[in-house]
Amino acid sequence: MEQRNIRNFSIIAHIDHGKSTLSDKIMQITDTVSFRNHESQILDDMDVEKSHGVTVRSRTVRNLYHDRNGQTYELNLIDTPGHVDFSYEVSKSLSASDGVILLVDATKGVQAQTVANYKIAKANHLPVIPVINKVDNKNAQIDMCEQQIYDLDDSLIEKNILHISAKTGLNVDQVLESIVEEIPQPNGDIDAPLKSLIFDSIYDSYKGIIAYVRIYDGKLRANQKLKFMSNNQSFENNEIGIFTPSLKPVKELHSGDIGYIVTGIKDPKGVRVGDTITSKLEPTIHAVPGYKPVRSVVYAGIYPKNSNYDDLKMAIEKLSLNDSSLYYTEDNSDSLGQGFRCGFLGMFHLQIVRERLINDFDISVIVTNPNVNYRVILNGNEAINNIDNPAKMPNFSKINSIEEPYDEVKMKVPSSSMSKVMDLANQSRGILITMDNDSNLVELTYELPVAEIAYNFFNKLKSISHGYATFDTKFLEYKVSDIVKISIDVNYSPVDALTFIVHRNNASQLAQSIVHKLKYVMPKKLYPIPVQAYVEGRVIARVDIPPLRKNAAVSGEKKSISKKQALLRRQNINKRKISSANIILPQRIFDAILGI
Numbered sequence: 001m002e003q004r005n006i007r008n009f010s011i012i013a014h015i016d017h018g019k020s021t022l023s024d025k026i027m028q029i030t031d032t033v034s035f036r037n038h039e040s041q042i043l044d045d046m047d048v049e050k051s052h053g054v055t056v057r058s059r060t061v062r063n064l065y066h067d068r069n070g071q072t073y074e075l076n077l078i079d080t081p082g083h084v085d086f087s088y089e090v091s092k093s094l095s096a097s098d099g100v101i102l103l104v105d106a107t108k109g110v111q112a113q114t115v116a117n118y119k120i121a122k123a124n125h126l127p128v129i130p131v132i133n134k135v136d137n138k139n140a141q142i143d144m145c146e147q148q149i150y151d152l153d154d155s156l157i158e159k160n161i162l163h164i165s166a167k168t169g170l171n172v173d174q175v176l177e178s179i180v181e182e183i184p185q186p187n188g189d190i191d192a193p194l195k196s197l198i199f200d201s202i203y204d205s206y207k208g209i210i211a212y213v214r215i216y217d218g219k220l221r222a223n224q225k226l227k228f229m230s231n232n233q234s235f236e237n238n239e240i241g242i243f244t245p246s247l248k249p250v251k252e253l254h255s256g257d258i259g260y261i262v263t264g265i266k267d268p269k270g271v272r273v274g275d276t277i278t279s280k281l282e283p284t285i286h287a288v289p290g291y292k293p294v295r296s297v298v299y300a301g302i303y304p305k306n307s308n309y310d311d312l313k314m315a316i317e318k319l320s321l322n323d324s325s326l327y328y329t330e331d332n333s334d335s336l337g338q339g340f341r342c343g344f345l346g347m348f349h350l351q352i353v354r355e356r357l358i359n360d361f362d363i364s365v366i367v368t369n370p371n372v373n374y375r376v377i378l379n380g381n382e383a384i385n386n387i388d389n390p391a392k393m394p395n396f397s398k399i400n401s402i403e404e405p406y407d408e409v410k411m412k413v414p415s416s417s418m419s420k421v422m423d424l425a426n427q428s429r430g431i432l433i434t435m436d437n438d439s440n441l442v443e444l445t446y447e448l449p450v451a452e453i454a455y456n457f458f459n460k461l462k463s464i465s466h467g468y469a470t471f472d473t474k475f476l477e478y479k480v481s482d483i484v485k486i487s488i489d490v491n492y493s494p495v496d497a498l499t500f501i502v503h504r505n506n507a508s509q510l511a512q513s514i515v516h517k518l519k520y521v522m523p524k525k526l527y528p529i530p531v532q533a534y535v536e537g538r539v540i541a542r543v544d545i546p547p548l549r550k551n552a553a554v555s556g557e558k559k560s561i562s563k564k565q566a567l568l569r570r571q572n573i574n575k576r577k578i579s580s581a582n583i584i585l586p587q588r589i590f591d592a593i594l595g596i
């Protein structure tokens with residue numbers, strides 16, 4: 001297809017606003033898929049992908065659209081992930097698009113992820129087609145939605161907002177017309193050397209890694225010798241093709257096209273999203289720019305539970321293929337064995353990774369307590385950067401100071417909830433930098449420790465402001481902070497996986513709540529088990545887990561109470577000696593701790 005008849009676009013929306021339904025409807029209108037068997041939500045069918053291996057259905061799809069004037073267009077819908085924690089992932093798929101449909105549910109209005117995704121589209125300088133969906137619903141509030149869309153950005157006021165029902169198909173044809181009219185055609189040079197951007201990838205057990213690419217310049221042919229721009233590694237593609245949405249081989253792709261390359265590479269680290277693929281014999285000079293390296297915000301250990309390390313390893317490698325924002329290295333823990341230290345974009349990302357390990361790979365894991373990374377200055381002034389694992393924190397006697405990462409956080413909040421937001425920021429060790437009044441909105445700029453915002457800050461902010469606050473973060477710097485390590489001993493031996501790094505002010509309260517949680521979740525033994533929390537060599541919290549109630553092996557009931565107790569005591573000591581120091585920690589311990 002000629003570039004002037006190609007349009008590459010994405011749909012951005014808050015979860016449940018109808019992205020999948022609209023994608024399906026577009027495929028239906030363009031006859032991309034026949035709906036005779038009426039499979040609902042074709043694009044969400046992950047299980048189909050799994051069971052069919054190579055006939056995988058992409059959620060990126062090419063639609064052929066015949067417009068009113070008899071022209072045929074190739075409309076490539078590029079799928080984006082839905083959640084705000086994945087803004088990196090969104091920006092990665094948006095970098096392959098030339099424009100976006102901003103979809104808003106008429107019954108809900110603009111919501112958090114609508115705003116977040118819109119910002120990413122704007123940062124990518126993409127034209128936006130605003131669309132209000134679900135107008136068939138009797139609770140639709142179209143005027144309210146229009147106003148909220150205009151409030152999102154003044155420049156949208158000149159836009160005509162479409163009112164559609166993705167479900168019934170009402171006005172979806174107008175969406176297709178707008179895509180053709182408002183989204184620019186690709187403008188690559190078909191005669192230049194091949195330049196293609198990897199915006200996604202999947203692992204296929206037969207074919208190896210399949211890279212999803214946007215061709216910027218030149219032509220890509222089947223069985224061509226290719227190479228990655230990042231590391232000059234060369235390979236020959238075994239197959240190239242398009243998304244219909246099943247993978248369909250073709251002989252050639254050219255500038256403007258969206259397609260896939262079967263690389264034949266099996267090592268999940270061998271293909272990186274964001275990299276540029278070019279021709280080996282006639283390479284391009286510059287890679288596609290604009291990829292920022294990912295910044296992990298929280299780190300946690302992931303260890304196999306009831307499954308083996310090799311299965312977990314394969315699963316994590318495959319996950320990281322799909323999710324280039326997942327960072328991992330191998331790690332070892334005395335109490336949990338061989339596993340991984342992983343870095344995540346946020347807590348939600350951690351949760352999703354854990355769920356995908358269970359749902360997609362059937363692997364259950366133990367996830368240790370999350371933390372940010374720290375910088376330590378030793379007494380001799382030597383600095384250790386990137387301590388992402390509490391177990392790696394040096395002994396306190398060697399430490400001169402500890403620095404923790406701070407973000408600059410800009411919040412726009414309704415003036416009615418300003419004081420509550422300021423309380424929240426203060427409790428989170430925030431430093432107020434500026435405060436600007438803009439009619440009934442106040443813009444607050446704070447410096448906040450990443451550790452404080454990584455976990456629950458956003459949810460609290462949303463609830464205080466009844467959903468109206470917006471929140472923007474940018475890494476600022478590492479600042480010296482009064483940070484301490486809490487170590488936990490169970491039965492007098494340290495449990496490395498239960499080590500926490502916290503601000504000193506929070507240490508005592510956290511230590512108390514950890515040992516008390518442990519009291520309820522630790523499996524009981526025949527003898528009492530002491531659980532102690534230490535900071536800088538001092539015990540700051542302790543509980544004794546009571547022994548199992550036992551039928552005291554006391555001969556006869558006639559003996560005096562004191563003799564009975566003496567006997568029990570002796571028995572305790574013996575039992576403790578007999579049992580190896582090994583205390584097995586069940587997952588519920590880590591679940592309980594993670595819940596703090």
Ligand code: GDP
Binds near residue numbers: 016
């Ligand atoms: P996604 O999370 O953005 O992909 O949202 P879905 O496409 O899965 O839609 C979420 C829910 O909204 C589903 O139950 C859909 O049936 C429903 N839905 C989507 N579009 C419409 C619409 O135009 N009208 C009505 N009434 N419901 C819709």
Ligand code: MG
Binds near residue numbers: 019044
């Ligand atoms: Mg969906």
